Structure formats: C-alpha cells, structure tokens
Amino acid sequence: MSTSPIPHPSVSDTDASLIFQPLSFNRTFFSRGMTGLAFVLSGLAILPLFSILFEVIKNGLPQLTLDTLTQLPAPAGMEGIPDGLGNCIIGTLMMVFLASLMSIPIGILAAIYLSEFGQGSAIGSGIRFLITVLSGVPSIVVGLFAYTVIVFTTKTFSGLAGSFALAIVMVPIITLSTLEALKLVPTAQRLASSALGANRFQTTFKIVVSSALPVITTGTLLAISRAIGETAPLIFTALFTINWPDGFFQPTPSLSVMIYNYAGSPFIEQNAMAWTGALVLVFIVLCINIFSRLVLAKTR
Amino acid sequence: MNADLSSSSSIPSTGVNPEQDISRKGNFLMDEGFVYITLGFAVIAAGLIFWMAAIITEKAWPAIQTFGIPFIWSTDWSVPAEKFGALPYIFGTLVTSGIALLLAVPIGISVALITSENFLPQWVRTPLGFIVELIAAIPSVIIGLWGIFVFIPVFLPVQQFLHQTLGWFPLFSSEPPGPGILVAGLILTVMILPTISSISRDVLRSVPVTLRSASMALGATRWETIFRVMLPAAASGIVGASILGLGRALGETMAVAMVIGNTKRITPSLLDSASTIPAVLANEFAESHEGLHLQSLMLLGVILFILTLVVNIAAVWIIQALSLKGRE
Known part of the structure; x- marks a missing residue:
C-alpha cells in the first residue's frame, strides 16, 4: 500500500500519472475502517432479534401442548394437574375484538375525511397533527386515562376498560396507515367517478376505498397486532385473573399481562409458562407483520 | 314515501322530474352529509388527546395543589x-x-x-x-x-x-x-x-x-x-x-x-x-x-x-x- 502523499493540486495539475496513483494510506484506512465499523454495528443491531426468537422457541416450545392452549393455569406450585393459558388467549382475543370494533370505524372514517375532504384545509392539517401526536402518547398514559374514565366510574377493573385503552392505542395507527393507503389512489379515478355522476359517498366507497382496501386491511392488521402485544394499558385496566374471562365487566386475563406477572414469579413453572405465552404471542404478531409487509411490498 | 313519489311521477308535463328531484335530495345527504359524518369521526379521533389531557390532569389536581x-x-x-x-x-x-x-x-x-x-x-x-x-x-x-x-x-x-x-x-x-x-x-x-x-x-x-x-x-x-x-x-x-x-x-x-x-x-x-x-x-x-x-x-x-x-x-x-x- 503506497503511503506517498498527494502533492498539492496546483503542482500536480500537469502530472497525469498521478491519476493512476492509489489513494493515500489515510484515506484508504478511513474508508475500510468505516465500512468495517458500519458492518459491525449493523451486525449488533440484528443480533437481539435472532437471540429473542431463538430463546422464545427454545424455552417456550417444550411446554407447548394442546392442554397448554386450552386449559386454565394451574395454581402456583401444584403438580400433576393440567397447566395452560387458554383463558389468556380467549381474554386477549375478546379485548382486541372489542377494541377493533371501537377503533376501526373511527380510524377509517377519520382517514377518509383527512384524505378526501380535509386535505389542505386548516382543520384537516390540524386534525392530522393532533392524531400524529396521539400516536406518540405512551401507552401507560393511555392506561391511566382508561382507568379514570372506566375503572374509576364503574368501580371495577374490567375487560371493557382494557378494550377502551387498546382502542385508543389503535385509532391513530389505523388513521395514519389508512391515510397513506388512500393517498396511493390516483386522483384521476376520483375525477372520473364524479364525472360519471357519482356522489361523494359513492366515489369514496366504490372507487377509492375499494381500490385501497388491501393496503387499508394490512394497516389495520398491523394495528391489531400491536394491540395484541400491548401490556402497559392493560395492567391496571383489565388486570388479570386465573379464571376464564366472564363478560366485559370483570377483570380479564390476557397473554401479555400473564407474561409480565409470570416473568417476575418465583415459581419456575410459571416462568416457563411465561415463555410459552411469549411463543404464542410472538407467533401471532410475527405472522401478521410478515404477511402485511409482503402485501405492502407488493402493492408499492 | 318513496312509492308515493314514484307513482306521482307518471304525470309527465311539469318539466322537473320528481324522481330526479329525490335523487338530488339523496345526493345532498350522501354528499354534504357524508363529509360531515367523516369530519365528526376525525374530530373524535383528534379530540381524544384533549380529553385525555383533561381527565388525567383533573385526577392529578389534588396532588398538584398539595405539592x-x-x-x-x-x-x-x-x-x-x-x-x-x-x-x-x-x-x-x-x-x-x-x-x-x-x-x-x-x-x-x-x-x-x-x-x-x-x-x-x-x-x-x-x-x-x-x-x-x-x-x-x-x-x-x-x-x-x-x-x-x-x-x-x-x-x-x-x-x-x-x-x-x-x-x-x-x-x-x-x-x-x-x-x-x-x-x-x-x-x-x-x-x-x-x-x-x-x-x-x-x-x-x-x-x-x-x-x-x-x-x-x-x-x-x-x-x-x-x-x-x-x-x-x-x-x-x-x-x-x-x-x-x-x-x-x-x-x-x-x-x-x-x-x-x-x-x-x-x-x-x-x-x-x-x-x-x-x-x-x-x-x-x-x-x-x-x-x-x-x-x-x-x-x-x-x-x-x-x-x-x-x-x-x-x-x-x-x-x-x-x-x-x-x-x-
């Protein structure tokens, strides 16, 4: 490697042979060194994901049986009776279902206003700003809000309060992703629809929403997968129970809160059950995410 | 009500077709009304943040007064x-x-x-x-x-x-x-x-x-x-x-x-x-x-x-x- 310094340009102007000289040692060293550093740091960045997936499968899979998915949790320290997390799976599905019922109409209709009618207006951009800010509110603060609005007024921890908190987490995600989806529909299609005499309702639903539906669906699925994994809004709204969920007005178990409670438990069986819950949760969440991203990559 | 109007539409002479008229009224609802409905939902979504701020501040108020x-x-x-x-x-x-x-x-x-x-x-x-x-x-x-x-x-x-x-x-x-x-x-x-x-x-x-x-x-x-x-x-x-x-x-x-x-x-x-x-x-x-x-x-x-x-x-x-x- 040559270490000869590059002469000052004014001297070297005429010397064409300099063009063929290799880079100075310092510049080569800097280039190679930075490339190496960037690769090492990027390698560090993907290491945790692989470690998490590996550990979740390694520690979660041994206890995964049909009983685990369908039975109630065994009381701590008891042996010889079926141990499961069926109530947590049902509770999570119940609360996410109700949260979806509350948040999907609000999110999609709000996005329709922002994309179709409010674009460029002060109201439209103001509302969009507020919804973006809402998406950054920590989910634990959403939990405090749901506690005060529902748990405090009804005097009981309940699945309803959990669903309400999850719905508030979901609304901005659905609104912003639907907004992006609607923007992908060419304006010409809206104009053509109006020119044929369709009113705004018809144009919006028959032309715009129907052609953006795959992308809206994937955005909504991503919001649902986020809600399935949320813990902070549930720990003091839905709370937890080791029994089957009984309607929306009782404390309701969920996979995420079960993992939190059992991770800190002194019983090894409960720690193991937390890993199994994590396996179920990661499986659901990653399936939704990979599927959605493949669909999104195809449409863009 | 719909049937009423369509039966009266058999009168040919008036120039304004009542059937067209009602579809215009429907259009108005589907047009302006739809915009206001979506605006309403957008306001609900955006208003959540104010509601949240108001509720948790109100609940924290005694602590603010004490400390x-x-x-x-x-x-x-x-x-x-x-x-x-x-x-x-x-x-x-x-x-x-x-x-x-x-x-x-x-x-x-x-x-x-x-x-x-x-x-x-x-x-x-x-x-x-x-x-x-x-x-x-x-x-x-x-x-x-x-x-x-x-x-x-x-x-x-x-x-x-x-x-x-x-x-x-x-x-x-x-x-x-x-x-x-x-x-x-x-x-x-x-x-x-x-x-x-x-x-x-x-x-x-x-x-x-x-x-x-x-x-x-x-x-x-x-x-x-x-x-x-x-x-x-x-x-x-x-x-x-x-x-x-x-x-x-x-x-x-x-x-x-x-x-x-x-x-x-x-x-x-x-x-x-x-x-x-x-x-x-x-x-x-x-x-x-x-x-x-x-x-x-x-x-x-x-x-x-x-x-x-x-x-x-x-x-x-x-x-x-x-x-x-x-x-x-």
Missing part, C-alpha cells in the same frame, strides 16, 4: 408518610433514554447506510432492513422477558468487569446487582433502533443522486461523500428520527420495568438499579388506593405526558418541515 411545583425536584416517595416527589423517577427516565439515544443513533445510522448504500447486493439489503424493522413488532413485554432471563445473566460478567477495572470512575462505582440503569438503557437501544434506522434510511435514499455523483466526480471516496454530502443533506431527517426515538424511549414501560430493578434512587453509577416514571406506574398503580398516592402517580403520568408531548411535537415539526422542503 405544587416542588413535586418535580422533591426526592421523597413514601406511601405511609404521604410524601411524594418525582425527581428519582424523572432522573431514571431521562438517564435511561439518554443512554439509549446515545447508542441507538450511531448504530441506527450504520444500519441506514448499510441498507441504503450499495455495500451489499439488493437481495441481502432488503431482508436486512426488514429484519431490523421486525424488532419494532416484538411486544415490549417479550423483550423484557428476554432481558430478565437471557440478557441480564449474559451481561452481568461485563458489568462486573467494568466495575472491577473502572470502579474508581463514578459511572461504574457500584457493585452490579444485575438489573440496572445500563441494562435498561441497552434494552431501550434495541427498542428504538428500528425507528431511527428506518426513517434515516428513507431520508438518505431521498438525497438527490446528483449530489452524490458530484462529490464522487470530484474525487471523494465513498465515506468522504457520506460524511460531507449525504449525512449533512439528510441531517434534519436524522435528527427528527432520533427525537422520535427519544419519545418512544421516554414512554417505554414494560421492558424497562422488568430490567431496571425498580428502586427509587438517584445515583451516579450506571450499574445501580433505579426506576422510571412508566416503571413506577406499572408497579404501584394497580395497588394504590384512592387518595394522595394515586393522585401523585397520576401527576407522574401528567409529567410523562407533557415530556413526550414536547418531544413528539418537536419531531413532527422537524419531519414535516423536511417533507415540505422535499416537495419543492
């Missing part, structure tokens, strides 16, 4: 004595988020560069970016679980080594118990990395090719181009992404609550355990009784709300200013 502004710098937190102060929790929140930001920005930029430059063929780059973004999809309670049972045991020897060799330095002056500030900071780094790297990558990709070509044509190497042209051109976007990441770190609850040790403490040592605002809310709220304890926890929530609001609004403004600039 006033000194709540922020008071270090007491005693349930039996009914004395509450936020400083240890504000300290823990800021320090862990600061560590995360300090580490996640260089790593995030590295990932953004690797996935936007042509170091690697496209078929490696796309999955790489995808894998990093997938971390954001993992629920934080699972990252916390991994932190407790995998990361803390693996990282403990490193902490002990830091304490033994650099123990004279205040940052490493305490015997590491396992969970602690540094562990929480590292876990947060993992969690905010996807935010920073994916936005930075998009910004770097949108830097005009002509700028890069001009720099290369003048004889700059790839890394000289990156440092003197690409990164300065993308600077505001990267700053916006980092602030957004900071906002996420400040509000992150479960993973931090599981690995920070949950002790109320202000300490110079990064190896010590501590607590954060979200962590103390997760730990104490469900067991707190109506009264000053619950109201003080609510007030912590208000402080966290304001903190993240300021950070997020700053990020939104920076990124919006950037996208306006890009559109010109």
Whole structure:
C-alpha cells in the first residue's frame, strides 16, 4: 500500500500519472475502517432479534401442548394437574375484538375525511397533527386515562376498560396507515367517478376505498397486532385473573399481562409458562407483520 | 314515501322530474352529509388527546395543589408518610433514554447506510432492513422477558468487569446487582433502533443522486461523500428520527420495568438499579388506593405526558418541515 502523499493540486495539475496513483494510506484506512465499523454495528443491531426468537422457541416450545392452549393455569406450585393459558388467549382475543370494533370505524372514517375532504384545509392539517401526536402518547398514559374514565366510574377493573385503552392505542395507527393507503389512489379515478355522476359517498366507497382496501386491511392488521402485544394499558385496566374471562365487566386475563406477572414469579413453572405465552404471542404478531409487509411490498 | 313519489311521477308535463328531484335530495345527504359524518369521526379521533389531557390532569389536581411545583425536584416517595416527589423517577427516565439515544443513533445510522448504500447486493439489503424493522413488532413485554432471563445473566460478567477495572470512575462505582440503569438503557437501544434506522434510511435514499455523483466526480471516496454530502443533506431527517426515538424511549414501560430493578434512587453509577416514571406506574398503580398516592402517580403520568408531548411535537415539526422542503 503506497503511503506517498498527494502533492498539492496546483503542482500536480500537469502530472497525469498521478491519476493512476492509489489513494493515500489515510484515506484508504478511513474508508475500510468505516465500512468495517458500519458492518459491525449493523451486525449488533440484528443480533437481539435472532437471540429473542431463538430463546422464545427454545424455552417456550417444550411446554407447548394442546392442554397448554386450552386449559386454565394451574395454581402456583401444584403438580400433576393440567397447566395452560387458554383463558389468556380467549381474554386477549375478546379485548382486541372489542377494541377493533371501537377503533376501526373511527380510524377509517377519520382517514377518509383527512384524505378526501380535509386535505389542505386548516382543520384537516390540524386534525392530522393532533392524531400524529396521539400516536406518540405512551401507552401507560393511555392506561391511566382508561382507568379514570372506566375503572374509576364503574368501580371495577374490567375487560371493557382494557378494550377502551387498546382502542385508543389503535385509532391513530389505523388513521395514519389508512391515510397513506388512500393517498396511493390516483386522483384521476376520483375525477372520473364524479364525472360519471357519482356522489361523494359513492366515489369514496366504490372507487377509492375499494381500490385501497388491501393496503387499508394490512394497516389495520398491523394495528391489531400491536394491540395484541400491548401490556402497559392493560395492567391496571383489565388486570388479570386465573379464571376464564366472564363478560366485559370483570377483570380479564390476557397473554401479555400473564407474561409480565409470570416473568417476575418465583415459581419456575410459571416462568416457563411465561415463555410459552411469549411463543404464542410472538407467533401471532410475527405472522401478521410478515404477511402485511409482503402485501405492502407488493402493492408499492 | 318513496312509492308515493314514484307513482306521482307518471304525470309527465311539469318539466322537473320528481324522481330526479329525490335523487338530488339523496345526493345532498350522501354528499354534504357524508363529509360531515367523516369530519365528526376525525374530530373524535383528534379530540381524544384533549380529553385525555383533561381527565388525567383533573385526577392529578389534588396532588398538584398539595405539592405544587416542588413535586418535580422533591426526592421523597413514601406511601405511609404521604410524601411524594418525582425527581428519582424523572432522573431514571431521562438517564435511561439518554443512554439509549446515545447508542441507538450511531448504530441506527450504520444500519441506514448499510441498507441504503450499495455495500451489499439488493437481495441481502432488503431482508436486512426488514429484519431490523421486525424488532419494532416484538411486544415490549417479550423483550423484557428476554432481558430478565437471557440478557441480564449474559451481561452481568461485563458489568462486573467494568466495575472491577473502572470502579474508581463514578459511572461504574457500584457493585452490579444485575438489573440496572445500563441494562435498561441497552434494552431501550434495541427498542428504538428500528425507528431511527428506518426513517434515516428513507431520508438518505431521498438525497438527490446528483449530489452524490458530484462529490464522487470530484474525487471523494465513498465515506468522504457520506460524511460531507449525504449525512449533512439528510441531517434534519436524522435528527427528527432520533427525537422520535427519544419519545418512544421516554414512554417505554414494560421492558424497562422488568430490567431496571425498580428502586427509587438517584445515583451516579450506571450499574445501580433505579426506576422510571412508566416503571413506577406499572408497579404501584394497580395497588394504590384512592387518595394522595394515586393522585401523585397520576401527576407522574401528567409529567410523562407533557415530556413526550414536547418531544413528539418537536419531531413532527422537524419531519414535516423536511417533507415540505422535499416537495419543492
């Protein structure tokens, strides 16, 4: 490697042979060194994901049986009776279902206003700003809000309060992703629809929403997968129970809160059950995410 | 009513066709009415943030009246004595988020560069970016679980080594118990990395090719181009992404609550355990009784709300200013 310094340009102007000289040692060293550093740091960045997936499968899979998915949790320290997390799976599905019922109409209709009618207006951009800010509110603060609005007024921890908190987490995600989806529909299609005499309702639903539906669906699925994994809004709204969920007005178990409670438990069986819950949760969440991203990559 | 009108439409002479008339009325409802309905839902969605702010402030009000502004710098937190102060929790929140930001920005930029430059063929780059973004999809309670049972045991020897060799330095002056500030900071780094790297990558990709070509044509190497042209051109976007990441770190609850040790403490040592605002809310709220304890926890929530609001609004403004600039 040559270490000869590059002469000052004014001297070297005429010397064409300099063009063929290799880079100075310092510049080569800097280039190679930075490339190496960037690769090492990027390698560090993907290491945790692989470690998490590996550990979740390694520690979660041994206890995964049909009983685990369908039975109630065994009381701590008891042996010889079926141990499961069926109530947590049902509770999570119940609360996410109700949260979806509350948040999907609000999110999609709000996005329709922002994309179709409010674009460029002060109201439209103001509302969009507020919804973006809402998406950054920590989910634990959403939990405090749901506690005060529902748990405090009804005097009981309940699945309803959990669903309400999850719905508030979901609304901005659905609104912003639907907004992006609607923007992908060419304006010409809206104009053509109006020119044929369709009113705004018809144009919006028959032309715009129907052609953006795959992308809206994937955005909504991503919001649902986020809600399935949320813990902070549930720990003091839905709370937890080791029994089957009984309607929306009782404390309701969920996979995420079960993992939190059992991770800190002194019983090894409960720690193991937390890993199994994590396996179920990661499986659901990653399936939704990979599927959605493949669909999104195809449409863009 | 519909049948009435259509039967009367058999009268041919009037010029205005009643059937057409009713479809116009229907159109008006479907047209203007529909706009107002969607506007209503948009207002509901946007109004949530005001409703939330009002509700938690109202609930925290007695604590605000009791303690006033000194709540922020008071270090007491005693349930039996009914004395509450936020400083240890504000300290823990800021320090862990600061560590995360300090580490996640260089790593995030590295990932953004690797996935936007042509170091690697496209078929490696796309999955790489995808894998990093997938971390954001993992629920934080699972990252916390991994932190407790995998990361803390693996990282403990490193902490002990830091304490033994650099123990004279205040940052490493305490015997590491396992969970602690540094562990929480590292876990947060993992969690905010996807935010920073994916936005930075998009910004770097949108830097005009002509700028890069001009720099290369003048004889700059790839890394000289990156440092003197690409990164300065993308600077505001990267700053916006980092602030957004900071906002996420400040509000992150479960993973931090599981690995920070949950002790109320202000300490110079990064190896010590501590607590954060979200962590103390997760730990104490469900067991707190109506009264000053619950109201003080609510007030912590208000402080966290304001903190993240300021950070997020700053990020939104920076990124919006950037996208306006890009559109010109």
